[in-house]
Amino acid sequence: MATKASRSAARIMMAPAVILLLGWMLVPLIMTLWFSFRVYLPLRGGDQGWAGFDNYTRFVTSSAFWPSVQTTLIIVLGVLAITVIFGILIALLLDQPIWGQGVVRILVIAPFFVMPTVSALVWKNMFMDPVNGLFAHLWRFFGAEPVSWLSDASMGSIIMIVSWQWLPFATLILLTAVQSLDSEQLEAAEMDGAPFLKRFWFIVLPHLSRAITIVILIQTIFLLAIFAEIFVTTGGAFGTRTLSYLIFQRVLESQNVGLGSAGGVYAIILANIIAIFLMRIVGKNLD
Amino acid sequence: MGQIQLKQVTKSFGDVQVIPPLDLTIKDGEFTVFVGPSGCGKSTLLRLIAGLEDITSGHIEIDGTDATDLVPAKRGLAMVFQSYALYPHMSVRKNIAFPLRMAKMDQSEIDRRVNAAAEVLNLADYIDRKPGQLSGGQRQRVAIGRAIVREPSAFLFDEPLSNLDAALRVGMRMEISELHKKLATTMVYVTHDQVEAMTMADKIVVLQAGVIEQVGSPLELYRAPRNTFVAGFIGSPKMNLITGEEATKHNAATIGIRPEHIDVVQSDGMWQGTVGVAEHLGSDTFFHIHNTGLAETLTVRAIGDISLTHGDTIHLNPRMDELHRFDAGGLRIA
Numbered sequence: 001m002a003t004k005a006s007r008s009a010a011r012i013m014m015a016p017a018v019i020l021l022l023g024w025m026l027v028p029l030i031m032t033l034w035f036s037f038r039v040y041l042p043l044r045g046g047d048q049g050w051a052g053f054d055n056y057t058r059f060v061t062s063s064a065f066w067p068s069v070q071t072t073l074i075i076v077l078g079v080l081a082i083t084v085i086f087g088i089l090i091a092l093l094l095d096q097p098i099w100g101q102g103v104v105r106i107l108v109i110a111p112f113f114v115m116p117t118v119s120a121l122v123w124k125n126m127f128m129d130p131v132n133g134l135f136a137h138l139w140r141f142f143g144a145e146p147v148s149w150l151s152d153a154s155m156g157s158i159i160m161i162v163s164w165q166w167l168p169f170a171t172l173i174l175l176t177a178v179q180s181l182d183s184e185q186l187e188a189a190e191m192d193g194a195p196f197l198k199r200f201w202f203i204v205l206p207h208l209s210r211a212i213t214i215v216i217l218i219q220t221i222f223l224l225a226i227f228a229e230i231f232v233t234t235g236g237a238f239g240t241r242t243l244s245y246l247i248f249q250r251v252l253e254s255q256n257v258g259l260g261s262a263g264g265v266y267a268i269i270l271a272n273i274i275a276i277f278l279m280r281i282v283g284k285n286l287d
Numbered sequence: 288m289g290q291i292q293l294k295q296v297t298k299s300f301g302d303v304q305v306i307p308p309l310d311l312t313i314k315d316g317e318f319t320v321f322v323g324p325s326g327c328g329k330s331t332l333l334r335l336i337a338g339l340e341d342i343t344s345g346h347i348e349i350d351g352t353d354a355t356d357l358v359p360a361k362r363g364l365a366m367v368f369q370s371y372a373l374y375p376h377m378s379v380r381k382n383i384a385f386p387l388r389m390a391k392m393d394q395s396e397i398d399r400r401v402n403a404a405a406e407v408l409n410l411a412d413y414i415d416r417k418p419g420q421l422s423g424g425q426r427q428r429v430a431i432g433r434a435i436v437r438e439p440s441a442f443l444f445d446e447p448l449s450n451l452d453a454a455l456r457v458g459m460r461m462e463i464s465e466l467h468k469k470l471a472t473t474m475v476y477v478t479h480d481q482v483e484a485m486t487m488a489d490k491i492v493v494l495q496a497g498v499i500e501q502v503g504s505p506l507e508l509y510r511a512p513r514n515t516f517v518a519g520f521i522g523s524p525k526m527n528l529i530t531g532e533e534a535t536k537h538n539a540a541t542i543g544i545r546p547e548h549i550d551v552v553q554s555d556g557m558w559q560g561t562v563g564v565a566e567h568l569g570s571d572t573f574f575h576i577h578n579t580g581l582a583e584t585l586t587v588r589a590i591g592d593i594s595l596t597h598g599d600t601i602h603l604n605p606r607m608d609e610l611h612r613f614d615a616g617g618l619r620i621a
Contacts, residue, residue: 187339188372192386192433193360202385206376 029268036261043255055262064246069270071155072242076223076274078159079166080216086163087170087215088208092200094171095178105175112168116228123161124150124233154238161229166222170215177211178204213282220278224271243267289350289440289473290315291336296345298331298497305331306497308345313441313475313490318467321477322484322520323494329477330445332494336475337366337443350440360389365434366443369450371426373418373433380405380414383432390437404432407469408462424455431466441473448483460486481521485509493517515617518543524573524586526611531582539612539620546573546588548609551595556602560585565596576601 036055039048059065094105111119127133128149136146149157181204189199225244234240236249244267251260291313298306305328313319321329334340336347338359346355354362365386373382383404387397405411408428418426427447434442444463448456464487467474478484484491485505493500493508493516501513505521512518518526526543534542551574560579565572572593576585587603595601612620 182370182372184368184370184372185374187359188366188368188433189374189385190339191337191359191364191366192437193389194385195360198389203374206374209376 032261032264034261035257036265038258040257040261041255042257051258055258056265059250059259059262059266064241065266067239068241068243068246071240072224072244072270074155075159075162075226075242076220078155079162079223080219082159082163083166083170083219084212084215086167087174088205088212090167090171091174091178092204094175109168109172111165112172114165116165116226117232119165120161120229120232123157123164128157150233151238154234154240158229158233158240161233162223162226165229166219170219173211173215174208177208181207216282217278220274221271224267224274243270290348291441291473291475292348293336294346294348296335296347297343298328298335298340299343304343304497306335309497309499311492311499311502313473315473316471318464318474318476318487318489319492320484320488320490321475321492321494322481323479323500324520325479327494328497329479329494331497333366333443333445333475333477337364338362339366363440364443365437365439365441366445367427367430367434367447369446371418371430371447371450373426373429375418378415378417379410379421379429379432382418382429383410383436386433386437400436400438401432404436407435407466408432423451424459427451427459428462431463435466435470439472441475444474444476446477446479448478449480456483463487482523485521491521493520511619512543512611513619515541515543515613518611518613518619524588527583527585528613529581529583533581534612537610537612540615541613541617543611543613544605544609546586548606549585549587550604550606551587551589551593552602552604554602556604558585558603558605560601560603562595562597562599562601567592574601576603579603 037051037053039051039054040046041048090108094101094108098104114122125133127135130136130146130148133146133149135149139146147153185203185207186199189203194202226242227244227248230236230240230242230245231248236245241249243263247260247263247267250256250263254260293309293311295308295310296306297304297308309332321332323329331340335342338354338357342355346353348354349362349364374385377385380401383401384397387400392400401414405414408431410425410428410432413421413425418429421429430447447463448459451459460483463474463476467487476483476487488505490502491505491508492502495516501508501517503511508517508521512521512526515528519528522545524546526545527549528541528543530541534540558579558581560576563575563577563584565574569592570590572589572591572595574585574587574589574595576587579585585603587601614620
């Protein structure tokens with residue numbers, strides 16, 4: 001891209017892709033903004049005109065709003081903590097030379113290929129079912145009363161399911177980072193008198209900081225929008241109603257597109273606030 | 288103190304024995320260089336001494352105590368790695384202070400030692416920078432700094448100069464030699480470059496396939512190579528090793544004559560041939576000579592600039608008292 005001619009040629013050739021992507025993003029965004037200012041009740045008269053900021057005030061003053069934000073944040077933070085911590089540990093284990101390394105690595109990655117709906121159903125019916133689930137059998141084997149996971153420990157259950165799905169992703173990224181660590185650095189630290197835990201703390205962890213940052217950023221984006229796992233397990237009951245689930249309920253269960261759209265705009269704002277905080281806290285690792 | 292003794296040390300990776308039983312004593316304060324072609328086991332040997340690899344059998348004694356099963360940190364040795372192995376997220380100061388922090392030393396003592404090391408190695412200008420912002424030579428100094436603050440009983444260098452450019456390498460070579468004079472600590476240095484070995488060592492250990500071919504001072508190795516391998520490895524350009532009829536004349540299977548021990552004469556030389564390549568360095572001229580009637584191409588070093596070029600006929604006279612003779616097994620005939 002050295003000359004003026006090649007630069008403008010590049011711009012022209014990039015234009016279709018840029019315009020397409022921009023349109024793809026802007027059209028839904030503008031539609032959401034538009035609907036959020038309308039009284040739009042599909043089953044009760046359709047679009048009934050201008051609503052001003054009514055939808056926004058109604059959404060935010062609803063008793064369900066703040067608990068849903070809290071739920072969203074707890075799930076995101078819980079899953080991040082579990083996937084990062086266990087991701088690092090599993091990555092360190094997988095980095096060890098073992099027999100059948102290739103197969104083990106593929107097995108570890110496997111949960112990521114399972115669709116969210118499917119994995120949530122598998123967990124709900126095969127593991128967490130209080131009568132026939134594996135956990136129930138295990139509990140009874142030890143003489144304990146089976147736990148009704150999805151009603152009594154609903155948040156923990158959801159966090160566990162979602163963590164199970166995202167752990168492979170974290171492990172995979174962290175494993176490549178672990179493998180890129182120069183072994184001479186570890187040997188130098190060993191010579192310098194650092195025992196295993198100190199080598200991990202002073203050498204491995206700082207080396208992984210960039211990968212951890214990437215894991216946190218990418219997972220946060222996806223975790224803010226988790227839906228299927230809640231839909232097929234608790235259906236938003238037992239305190240598991242996240243912001244995205246609340247929006248779904250407003251639009252589809254209450255048939256109020258205007259109110260749901262206002263919620264969507266709040267979700268965008270929340271995501272951006274979190275993104276700004278994240279970039280402030282961990283983004284400096286990326287330069 | 289820093290005497291290192293290897294007794295019948297062997298190392299195998301699986302079924303492959305890379306170091307057959309080996310005995311070696313490195314005296315206190317000595318600058319010992321392990322030299323050999325790549326893959327000869329010299330780095331492995333150094334790593335065995337450091338404790339980064341377990342030995343398969345035998346014993347390692349450091350200062351008279353058995354260190355065979357000691358972890359690296361307890362051996363009192365410091366190592367400088369080929370890649371420098373600096374911790375990229377720590378400043379130079381923190382890098383150097385790291386071993387002291389691990390030893391749970393007082394902060395005031397750490398500061399004192401780091402500053403002393405910085406002074407010895409002229410690191411003061413970039414002590415607060417990160418390794419990524421330093422040049423190769425500076426990183427090398429930091430790596431050495433990290434080694435000297437521990438005041439180890441011996442330093443281990445694993446090809447420390449191979450990532451530097453030629454000019455810097457000569458400079459760092461001098462600095463390491465001077466550091467050795469100043470600290471008077473045992474140093475074990477691994478290199479594949481025989482020039483580094485010759486210029487720095489008190490004692491050279493020539494290795495081939497894990498076997499020690501010869502141990503001695505640089506000049507001992509130069510004057511009296513024990514076999515054809517050492518003869519060909521030590522000295523630059525390489526010694527001419529001549530087999531066949533010419534060798535039989537001197538009652539040997541192989542005769543060796545160094546390029547600097549062949550004189551270029553106007554006429555009536557013992558050998559004559561045509562110049563293939565002439566390398567004019569100003570101070571010396573290297574000739575590669577064909578058609579001498581010998582099986583091998585001869586290399587000759589002449590002092591000064593001699594104006595013979597490709598295709599010219601050259602007359603040569605080897606100095607017979609500098610001739611090395613080797614038997615059929617490649618061993619030196621006294």
